[in-house]
Amino acid sequence: MDNKRKRTGLNVLYYVVISAIAVVFLLPFYIAIVYSFKTKSEIAFSGLAFPKVFHFENYAKAIEVSNFFGASINSLILTLAVVLIVTVTCSMAAYVIARGKGGIYNALFYMSLGAILIPFQVVMLPLYVSLKEFGLMNTRLGLILAVAGFQIGYNIFIYTGFIKTVPVSFEEAARIDGCNRFSGFWLIVFPLLKPIVSTSVILNALTAWNEFPISLIVAQKNAVRTLPLTQFYFFGQFNVELNLAFAAFTLSMIPIIALYLILQKNIVGGLMAGGVKG
Template sequence: MGKELKTAAASLGKIAMALVFLAPFYIAVVYAVKSPEEKARTGLAFPTGIHWENFTEAIRVSNFWNATKNSLIVTVFSVALLMIACSMAAYVIARNMHSRFYQCIYYIFLGAILLSFQVVMLPLYVQLKGTGMLNSRLGLILTISGFQLAYNVFVYVGFIRSIPIQMEEAAFIDGAGRLRTFWSIVFPLLKPIVSSTLILNALAVWNDFQISLIIAQKEAVRTIPLTQYFFFGQYSIKLNMAFAAFVLAMIPIIILYLVMQRYIISGVMAGAVKG
């Protein structure tokens, strides 16, 4: 009887946690397909009719496809830049941790994880404006990547230190250089951590609001999170269309997450625990 009660309690706990995490999705979908009148009258109740025009109107009003293009460009290039730069930097640090210089560099990266965006927001704005990268995709890519850099290096270093160095020494004996050894021997072994950081970086870049709000002020370079501004005016709020745009924005990143979710926990735990 005691074992059955524990099993039932565990099942109820899992169901409760699932409901907690699924509740925001339910609210978003329900509000996205309701009319303004029904939203005010029925609240979170399931809609009596589906109003697909909320989606088409949200796309039209917010210039959604241009924002989607910008978000895709920024996300793809930021994730690629982080994957290449962080893995190479982490490899050099991990293989030279006996040096005080590289230890210092490593701890600087650790300290940068604690740095909030608000601390550097003003000098960053002035610098980007002075270099002509304000209101540009390049400025957005470099800035977002810079704020993701420290965490990625930390995770990569932990994973690379778990890779036996004898494999690299064998490659050196065969005449391979440092760069060839990294791309041919080490990088293929980083598949778990590359997969997990890929999805985590994609989520962070795709959903970024703070950095995009400061840098992407012109409509031509605005990303999807900034399109929500179109639905919240001084005297009116178009909540239905805002949620419709939100649901559309979730689709690409949910697909990516479902494809690669099995790598997230294993990769992060491997990078944080091993070494």
């Protein structure tokens, strides 16, 4: 009886803790959605209360004021380009590092690992100077290269750990059938990387879609601004449009949430497998 009561108590505690964690993570979404349907006065006086009247016009006004569709196109181009560049280059680089023998390959691996620890503030000025020197400031290409560059270290790290779990015998059998190293990677190894590719895609897409500090430095003109930068339209020196800001924010997070829901089954498995033999 005592053991049964103990198990019941532990189960109750478990569900209480899980529920509390769920509330903490879901509260920002609730605030964003609720505020997006309120007027400014309602936000000031009613706080987190549910809106009495849903002001759908907030969304229409937010789209109009912030050039939302233009920024969405820029964010979409940035996200797709970064995901493609990082997936192709990092998977190939990680393959060479994982299959290579010798100290130089270990050095390359630890260099990529060390790159993760470098904060953006350290390279902010060199990045600005380099992009300006090559004429890439306020261009989509400059923004894409800058954002992709900051994702390389982490992606090489997770890809290398996962590739080391793929048996070398598959590649040896492919070479017997006439595949060279390049075709063997794309035809044999890469299809086996589906879990880590899914993980990489969602993490890189999330980073690129929500990228703010690099975009703030590189994309200073309206023509190349991304969705995170559109929030500036709602915060003036003498006026703050919180309801419109949250409406724009709610719209901008829909695509990335949809992508996460599509690929969520592979994310945890890919991350855990990527940590093996890393």
